[in-house]
Amino acid sequence: MNNNKLIKITLVFQRTWRGDSMLDKIKALPEKVAFSIGLTLLLFSGILLFLFSVLFPISIWTTIIIQGIVWLFAFLFIQSAAEKRHSRSNKI
Numbered sequence: 001m002n003n004n005k006l007i008k009i010t011l012v013f014q015r016t017w018r019g020d021s022m023l024d025k026i027k028a029l030p031e032k033v034a035f036s037i038g039l040t041l042l043l044f045s046g047i048l049l050f051l052f053s054v055l056f057p058i059s060i061w062t063t064i065i066i067q068g069i070v071w072l073f074a075f076l077f078i079q080s081a082a083e084k085r086h087s088r089s090n091k092i
Contacts, residue, residue, distance in 0.1 A: 038077030
């Protein structure tokens with residue numbers, strides 16, 4: 001294995017081991033990627049949960065709880081993208 005690859009793997013492992021918070025990892029994503037992930041979660045989570053409820057018996061409260069958790073993550077992704085865009089527009 002190349003020495004540079006070994007160093008990169010070690011750095012990634014140390015960063016993960018150090019316990020970076022999930023918000024730091026979300027904020028590290030580029031603006032467009034974070035926004036597209038958030039929008040995709042918002043749009044397709046409802047359809048996917050509906051299809052699962054048709055195929056498997058899922059109670060309404062389970063669906064509501066899962067949807068709330070997914071929307072929370074989607075909001076975090078979209079908020080991160082909006083914050084990056086807003087801070088970039090203030091510097092101009």
